[in-house]
Amino acid sequence: xxxxxxxxxxxxxxxxxxxxxxxxxxxxxxxxxxxxxxxxxxxxxxxxxxxxxxxxxxxxxxxxxxxxxxxxxxxxxxxxxxxxxxxxxxxxxxxxxxxxxxxxxxxxxxxxxxxxxxxxxxxxxxxxxxxxxxxxxxxxxxxxxxxxxxxxxxxxxxxxxxxxxxxxxxxx
Amino acid sequence: xxxxxxxxxxxxxxxxxxxxxxxxxxxxxxxxxxxxxxxxxxxxxxxxxxxxxxxxxxxxxxxxxxxxxxxxxxxxxxxxxxxxxxxxxxxxxxxxxxxxxxxxxxxxxxxxxxxxxxxxxxxxxxxxxxxxxxxxxxxxxxxxxxxxxxxxxxxxxxxxxxxxxxxxxxxxxxxxxxxxxxxxxxxxxxxxxxxxxxxxxxxxxxxxxxxxxxxxxxxxxxxxxxxxxxxxxxxxxxxxxxxxxxxxxxxxxxxxxxxxxxxxxxxxxxxxxxxxxxxxxxxxxxxxxxxxxxxxxxxxxxxxxxxxxxxxxxxxxxxxxxxxxxxxxxxxxxxxxxxxxxxxxxxxxxxxxxxxxxxxxxxxxxxxxxxxxxxxxxxxxxxxxxxxxxxxxxxxxxxxxxxxxxxxxxxxxxxxxxxxxxx
Numbered sequence: 210x211x212x213x214x215x216x217x218x219x220x221x222x223x224x225x226x227x228x229x230x231x232x233x234x235x236x237x238x239x240x241x242x243x244x245x246x247x248x249x250x251x252x253x254x255x256x257x258x259x260x261x262x263x264x265x266x267x268x269x270x271x272x273x274x275x276x277x278x279x280x281x282x283x284x285x286x287x288x289x290x291x292x293x294x295x296x297x298x299x300x301x302x303x304x305x306x307x308x309x310x311x312x313x314x315x316x317x318x319x320x321x322x323x324x325x326x327x328x329x330x331x332x333x334x335x336x337x338x339x340x341x342x343x344x345x346x347x348x349x350x351x352x353x354x355x356x357x358x359x360x361x362x363x364x365x366x367x368x369x370x371x372x373x374x375x376x377x378x379x380x381x
Numbered sequence: 382x383x384x385x386x387x388x389x390x391x392x393x394x395x396x397x398x399x400x401x402x403x404x405x406x407x408x409x410x411x412x413x414x415x416x417x418x419x420x421x422x423x424x425x426x427x428x429x430x431x432x433x434x435x436x437x438x439x440x441x442x443x444x445x446x447x448x449x450x451x452x453x454x455x456x457x458x459x460x461x462x463x464x465x466x467x468x469x470x471x472x473x474x475x476x477x478x479x480x481x482x483x484x485x486x487x488x489x490x491x492x493x494x495x496x497x498x499x500x501x502x503x504x505x506x507x508x509x510x511x512x513x514x515x516x517x518x519x520x521x522x523x524x525x526x527x528x529x530x531x532x533x534x535x536x537x538x539x540x541x542x543x544x545x546x547x548x549x550x551x552x553x554x555x556x557x558x559x560x561x562x563x564x565x566x567x568x569x570x571x572x573x574x575x576x577x578x579x580x581x582x583x584x585x586x587x588x589x590x591x592x593x594x595x596x597x598x599x600x601x602x603x604x605x606x607x608x609x610x611x612x613x614x615x616x617x618x619x620x621x622x623x624x625x626x627x628x629x630x631x632x633x634x635x636x637x638x639x640x641x642x643x644x645x646x647x648x649x650x651x652x653x654x655x656x657x658x659x660x661x662x663x664x665x666x667x668x669x670x671x672x673x674x675x676x677x678x679x680x681x682x683x684x685x686x687x688x689x690x691x692x693x694x695x696x697x698x699x700x701x702x703x704x705x706x707x708x709x710x711x712x713x714x715x716x717x718x719x720x721x722x723x724x725x726x727x728x729x730x731x732x733x734x735x736x737x738x739x740x741x742x743x744x745x746x747x748x749x750x751x752x753x754x755x756x757x758x759x760x761x762x763x764x765x766x767x768x769x770x771x772x773x774x775x776x777x778x779x780x781x782x783x784x785x786x787x788x789x790x791x792x793x794x795x796x797x798x799x800x801x802x803x804x
Contacts, residue, residue: 265739269482270577276730277577277715279739283731286662291741297658298605300745372580372710376747377739
């Protein structure tokens with residue numbers, strides 16, 4: 210796609226047209242899913258700011274205000290470590306993900322960040338060849354404009370499917 | 382008959398176990414008959430089953446629905462602070478009385494016909510008991526007191542709540558024995574706060590997880606993260622010991638005893654000792670020394686359904702809920718101490734990446750259980766071979782043993798049987 214010219218920073222996101230913000234949110238959320246589904250995990254941390262929050266948290270914890278997340282990373286380095294651990298350390302069933310993503314809705318815009326909610330379904334296929342609903346929930350994203358790109362400052366996947374099938378090694 | 386494999390099984394005696402190691406017929410992991418027998422004889426038999434942390438039901442009226450084996454029960458806290466565990470089944474026509482995972486209510490009420498029960502399980506109300514306009518109603522001799530929920534015996538040990546269907550089983554502390562009790566008290570040493578739950582569905586028999594959590598042998602070989610970063614190695618100072626009855630197992634180790642040179646010799650050919658793997662953000666491993674005894678990893682496997690753990694600064698209970706011969710749920714409840722400071726809260730939250738279904742040192746156990754289940758299912762006559770450490774149900778002051786697994790099977794054989802035919 211043709212990308213808009215890099216904007217001089219800092220950019221006040223409240224001054225950008227809603228349609229442009231919506232396009233950027235949609236594009237980033239879709240790219241996040243695509244990198245995971247296509248097993249391009251080494252590129253996945255680059256969608257986040259250096260200081261970031263990525264958490265995959267059961268809805269039963271989020272609803273009670275309890276902090277425990279299934280995956281909790283508070284730096285891009287931790288995202289890289291998760292990927293290296295998947296590649297080199299962890300033992301898990303061979304599988305693929307397929308994300309199905311809803312239309313995003315912008316919940317708020319401040320000068321620094323756009324908050325957007327997006328529903329998702331992750332189907333998983335293991336080597337027996339059947340696909341099943343592995344995880345479904347809602348992304349709550351905070352997206353900023355930094356170093357000439359839109360990036361996640363915070364991404365929470367709050368999931369309904371709180372009975373995790375076998376294990377979770379791949380980001381949601 | 383649970384055992385149809387002929388003379389070879391019948392001839393296996395306890396002394397043979399001691400001499401040549403323990404062999405367990407794989408049919409115990411796959412046959413419906415074993416599953417049914419163990420629900421009756423083990424989970425609803427003379428055992429204490431974990432049902433809750435007291436911190437999950439701190440206030441009068443708090444309740445939590447859970448399971449013993451696959452039998453639904455409710456844990457309640459009454460208005461005087463007493464704990465009760467009742468069968469989650471209406472005394473009328475069997476409906477589930479409590480349909481939420483947890484909540485707070487002045488009493489339990491069945492939605493089907495609104496039979497109402499006190500938090501201790503006593504029946505306190507039956508709609509239209511005396512009929513309407515002189516018609517209908519319950520028989521004249523119907524007495525509320527005869528129709529309460531089934532009540533279980535309940536005991537709490539430093540905030541861990543256990544229940545049993547058995548009238549005969551010894552009191553909880555005696556059931557656990559002094560060593561296990563001491564180590565439960567070590568972790569549950571002061572009031573705790575709940576940090577959250579994680580749930581995992583594993584396509585395997587629950588006893589494969591009972592084996593896994595009594596098995597110090599696998600931990601540095603299956604879990605590369607454990608070994609590479611020195612959280613657990615079989616070279617560490619540690620023990621794997623049991624209560625007198627060999628029902629429960631205590632496995633502990635000390636990361637302070639790591640010796641880089643020795644350990645790299647021992648594991649030089651091993652996949653799971655990867656010196657080229659370094660963390661970009663090592664804050665994951667930057668914990669705090671929490672216990673003066675220097676023990677950094679504890680896996681307490683309490684027969685039959687609980688694992689109480691301390692791994693670095695993570696504290697958790699893992700409850701086994703059976704779902705048929707070939708699947709179980711593992712319910713993790715992570716906690717900290719009520720007096721944790723904000724920095725400790727942050728450490729526990731970050732280190733929770735180590736454990737649970739996505740834990741970098743625990744996720745492999747789910748896969749290990751499943752690959753056993755998949756491989757044993759087709760061949761029901763075959764048996765495992767368990768002998769590391771000498772082949773007996775022996776305590777070990779090292780971590781190169783499977784003795785506690787054999788202890789588990791001796792108890793299982795006593796309660797459910799797999800070499801003797803069931804009547």
